[in-house]
Amino acid sequence: MDSVSKSLPVPAFAGGMKVISLTPVVGKLKRTYAEMYVPGEEEIEDNEMRVTVLGSGNPWVTRGQASASILIEIGNPERDLLVLDLGSGSLANYASLKLPVNKLNKVFLTHLHADHTGDLLTLTGSYAKVGRADGPIFVWGPNGTEPRLGTRHFVEALQEALAWDTEAGNGPINPESMKIIATEFEISQTQVIYEENGVRVTSFPVVHSLSGAVGYRIDFADLSMVFSGDTCACWPLVHACKGGVDLLIHECFPPAAMLAAESGLSIERATIALNAAHTSPQAAGKVFRLVNPRMAGLWHTLLSPQIISLIFTELRRVYDGPVVQTQDLTVFNITKEAVIARQAKVEDQLPPIPGVPRVAYMPVQKEPPSWWKEALIPLDDI
Numbered sequence: 001m002d003s004v005s006k007s008l009p010v011p012a013f014a015g016g017m018k019v020i021s022l023t024p025v026v027g028k029l030k031r032t033y034a035e036m037y038v039p040g041e042e043e044i045e046d047n048e049m050r051v052t053v054l055g056s057g058n059p060w061v062t063r064g065q066a067s068a069s070i071l072i073e074i075g076n077p078e079r080d081l082l083v084l085d086l087g088s089g090s091l092a093n094y095a096s097l098k099l100p101v102n103k104l105n106k107v108f109l110t111h112l113h114a115d116h117t118g119d120l121l122t123l124t125g126s127y128a129k130v131g132r133a134d135g136p137i138f139v140w141g142p143n144g145t146e147p148r149l150g151t152r153h154f155v156e157a158l159q160e161a162l163a164w165d166t167e168a169g170n171g172p173i174n175p176e177s178m179k180i181i182a183t184e185f186e187i188s189q190t191q192v193i194y195e196e197n198g199v200r201v202t203s204f205p206v207v208h209s210l211s212g213a214v215g216y217r218i219d220f221a222d223l224s225m226v227f228s229g230d231t232c233a234c235w236p237l238v239h240a241c242k243g244g245v246d247l248l249i250h251e252c253f254p255p256a257a258m259l260a261a262e263s264g265l266s267i268e269r270a271t272i273a274l275n276a277a278h279t280s281p282q283a284a285g286k287v288f289r290l291v292n293p294r295m296a297g298l299w300h301t302l303l304s305p306q307i308i309s310l311i312f313t314e315l316r317r318v319y320d321g322p323v324v325q326t327q328d329l330t331v332f333n334i335t336k337e338a339v340i341a342r343q344a345k346v347e348d349q350l351p352p353i354p355g356v357p358r359v360a361y362m363p364v365q366k367e368p369p370s371w372w373k374e375a376l377i378p379l380d381d382i
């Protein structure tokens with residue numbers, strides 16, 4: 001371990017309050033930023049992009065790390081919200097940001113691994129009960145090599161699996177808000193898949209597990225961020241970064257021996273996972289060197305102080321630009337002048353904020369099943 005790695009802040013779940021980086025700012029800030037990002041106290045500015053890691057972790061969700069998800073707030077007049085993947089636990093982090101549930105209706109999936117999709121059930125069913133009341137969720141995602149492996153099939157099956165939840169809500173809840181609308185696109189080419197309110201989303205193929213995974217590039221007001229999703233180091237991502245990017249968030253797994261030791265996986269299984277599906281610190285460093293982003297973020301990393309030290313030591317062998325090891329609730333503010341990374345200071349127990357409804361809906365009491373009359377204990381004497 002070198003002295004640089006030793007001086008890195010500890011993760012938030014271990015008591016740290018700082019972003020894990022020695023270079024949390026690039027460029028010249030045009031305003032002052034509080035040391036920590038406090039939700040509700042700092043509005044996003046016009047023509048700014050704010051990127052928050054809702055889930056930085058792995059398939060094995062922990063209290064310290066939710067599974068895969070990245071939130072993007074856009075400083076356009078609409079203040080659009082986009083979410084890239086929605087792994088288990090990420091909505092708990094979303095709720096802590098004091099952002100309205102009602103606006104969270106655009107989800108871009110990189111692929112259909114469960115650790116990237118787990119909270120779609122919560123967003124569709126449960127969040128409809130706490131204010132996501134105006135209409136459907138829109139999900140974009142890649143097709144597969146056959147229809148049953150594509151996003152459309154996944155979404156339709158999810159909708160079907162929610163039949164009881166949807167039927168139970170039918171009456172008290174606007175039925176439109178229980179729907180998911182899928183837009184599936186061809187994985188094999190780099191292409192624009194969304195363009196609205198000044199925001200452009202481009203998908204590009206990546207190399208991960210099975211054909212059918214993509215990464216995304218987001219462009220807004222001459223600002224850009226690229227998100228790898230899950231991938232081995234690959235050329236389509238490098239090409240998608242052409243012209244330069246302000247922020248590149250790339251996945252990074254620790255070296256196989258460390259992954260095995262910290263996760264409980266066998267060394268054989270850890271080696272396969274890394275080689276066939278993921279990116280080592282040195283490989284991530286090589287990608288950063290090829291892309292040369294203003295700011296780089298490592299993501300999807302099982303975190304511990306030992307792993308963080310090892311990752312930075314390995315990475316520094318090949319890349320010496322600004323890098324942040326992201327964790328849950330690492331926040332990047334991107335402007336033309338600068339990119340700054342901070343940790344958010346949040347409350348653990350904050351109910352989701354409904355937001356202002358755009359569609360009027362009057363809840364309807366449903367007729368209860370006839371047998372409940374006998375089953376219910378009379379309460380009129382208390």
Ligand SMILES: [Zn+2]
Pocket residue numbers: 111113208209230
């Ligand atoms: Zn995956």
Ligand SMILES: [Zn+2]
Pocket residue numbers: 059068113115116230300
């Ligand atoms: Zn994953």
